[in-house]
Amino acid sequence: MDPVRNPYAPGAGSPPPELAGRQDVISNAETALRRLSIGRSSQSPILVGLRGVGKTVLLVKIQHIAEAEGIRTIYVEAHEGKSLPELLVPGIRQALFSLSLVENAKDKARRGLRVLKSFLNGLRISINDIELGLSIDPETGTADSGDIEADMPQLMLALGEAAAASREPVAIFVDEMQYLSEKEFSSLIMSIHRINQNSLPLLLIGAGLPQILGLAGNSKSYAERLFSYPKIGALSEHDATHAIVNPAKEEGVRIETAAVHQILDVTKRYPYFLQQWSYEAWNVASNNVITARDVFAAHNNALSTLDESFFKVRYERCNPSEKKYMRALAELGSGSFRSGDVAELLGVKTTSVAPTRGKLIKKGMIYSPAHGDTEFTVPLFDEYMKRAMPSFNLRG
Ligand SMILES: Nc1ncnc2c1ncn2[C@@H]1O[C@H](COP(=O)(O)OP(=O)(O)O)[C@@H](O)[C@H]1O
Ligand SMILES: [Mg+2]
Structure with missing residues (x-):
């Protein structure tokens, strides 16, 4: 059918044609945002799940809800090679600048900018365009110890106070949180702790791979109290069916029940x-009906598109020994396996591949669902590994 009308066309960052399910996550976030608006605190939701389950889509949706509630938002995506201050400072600076134009918040916001300046001095960060815009004296002695766990809370307090003075709450969104260091993550926890102690209108909302559950380090007990970790997984059969059927229906196209079942089956509802799969099936179908035959005919297209994009970009970030480790894990099948079993397949001791495993966890390729267990963070990645490295001599 006409690809121009294909509702499933992937668009970088655009919302899915039908945001199926997730009502409880959305309504809990809505409640937290409304509470924020009336000056009540809530646990910060951190959405946790594998790649491709829809965490970012939800985070963006929640950001839109926040903005509609009149909440100022700061949205950042963590990645390797950029520190949390570098990520957050531009948004915080912008928020403080616009708060400095609000009559009642002027003083607090200008103070916030001075604290921001000392924060940057303390961490010895120079961010070009920021430095340019900050022709203001630092507040020496505040947020400039150089220890992010001490300084970040002071900066956030200053921002929270400016927000309180303006009566405009602030919500900070951090995606891909697994790329933060333990200290950075802990600095956010301590910030929220201080914000709540002072009843300031600032909320953190995050998302990331399951390894963030182990990131809290020394602040673990705080994290358990201050954060909630809603699990985002594959859709239920009911919701997945809606995600498949409704966008086509909007275009006057019917998807046969057998076709729906086949998509549910092959995608595992991710x-x-x-x-x-819906996108490729649409493209091969004709006559405003998508049949099981069409889904079958679209199978190779869907797989090779995924291989070339979704899977490959992740695979290519790994070095040969990391690939070998992942290939061995894939050999065991899909799901979670003992690290010892992976090592055994490789013919080495668990301790000798522990550094490789650790690097793969940092890169977000695998995670540890329980102590000593290992699983891919990307659904169906085991099958991809077998395609990418078909004749692999594991002991070689
Ligand atoms: N609830 C949903 N219903 C239908 N499609 C969804 C849903 N959530 C996500 N998607 C689709 O799944 C893909 C991955 O979503 P994304 O938010 O990028 O995942 P993640 O951030 O967890 O890796 C996107 O193409 C998105 O349109
Ligand atoms: Mg994402």
Whole structure:
């Protein structure tokens, strides 16, 4: 059918044609935002799940809800090679600048900018365009110890106070939180702790891979109290069916029940894959009906598109020994396996591949669902590894 009308066409960052399910996550976030608006605190939701389950889509949706509530938002995506201050400072600076134009918040916001300046001095960060815009004296002695766990809370307090003075709450969104260091993550926890102690209108909302559950380090007990970790997984059969059927229906196209079942089956109800299979099935179908035959005919297209994009970009970030480790893990099948079993397949001791495993966890390729267990963070990645490295001599 006409690809121009294909509702499942992937668009970088655009919302899915039908945001299926997730009502409880959305309504809990809505409640937290409304509470923020009336000056009540809530646990900060951190959405946790594998790649492609729809965490970012939800985070963006929640950001839009916040903005509609009149909440100022700061949205950042962590990645390797950029520190948390570098990520957050531009948004914080912008928020403080616009708060400095609000009559009642002027003084607090200008103070916030001075604290921001000392924060940057303390961490010896120079961010070009920021430095340019900050022709203001630092507040020496505040937020400039150089220890992010001490300084970040002071900066956030200053921002929270300016927000309180303006009566405009602030919500900070951090995606891909697994790329933060333990200290950075802990600095956010301590910030929220201080914000709540002082009843300031600032909320953190995050998302990331399951390894963030182990990131809290020394602040673990605080994290458990201050954060909630809603799990985002594959869609239920009911919701996945809606995600497949409704966008086509909007275009006057019917998807046969057998076709729906086939998509549910091959995608294991993971949102990213649902979109991909529906997209390819649409393209091969004709006559405003998508049949099981069409889904079957679209199978190779869907797989090779995924291989070339979703899977490959992740695979290529790994070095040969990391690939070998992942290939061995894939050999065991899909799901979670003992690290010892992976090592055994490789013919080495668990301790000798522990550094490789550690690096793969940092890179977000695998995670540890329980102590000593290992699983891919990307659904169906085991099958991809077998395609990418078909004749692999594991002991070689
Ligand atoms: N609830 C949903 N219903 C239908 N499609 C979804 C849903 N959530 C996500 N998707 C689709 O799945 C893909 C991956 O979503 P994304 O938010 O990028 O995942 P993540 O951030 O967890 O890796 C996107 O193409 C998105 O359109
Ligand atoms: Mg994402």
